[in-house]
Amino acid sequence: MVGSYGRRWWLGTIGLVFVLGSGSAASSEPRQGPEQLAGTDWKGFGSKEKEAYLAGFIAGAALVRSDSGGMGADTIPSRKIDSMRAAKRLPFPYSVSVYASQLDDYYWWENHLGVPIVDVMARTGLQLRTH
Secondary structure, eight states: OOHHHHHHHHHHHHHHHHHTTTTTOOOSSSOGGGGGGGGGOOOOOOHHHHHHHHHHHHHHHHHHHHHTOOTTTOOHHHHHHHHHHHTTTSSSSSOOOHHHHHHHHHHHHHGGSSSSSHHHHHHHHHHHHOO
């Protein structure tokens, strides 16, 4: 199951690289992959790039969560995700704009710029669910 998650994450984020392009971030240190983009990258994104990144991230997280619920070859992922939404079981249930503003606020602080976006999203998702 863990290997399956890693493959899906990588495939989802590879598409994001094509959307965002490799030269859009102003980071001086090399990245190993799009899953390691951090605050310096986030600050270099325009609003459309932020929206695309978060939409992909949220959709990918929902797909991974839906797969853990016993998806088979006959299962249609979008229907599984719709049923998760109805049951209020999506890992990131709020709109892209909610998460974008949370990331903008977090990365406003210069000392946070090295923290990977995936870490901030995990922390933000947990905070929003518990408050």
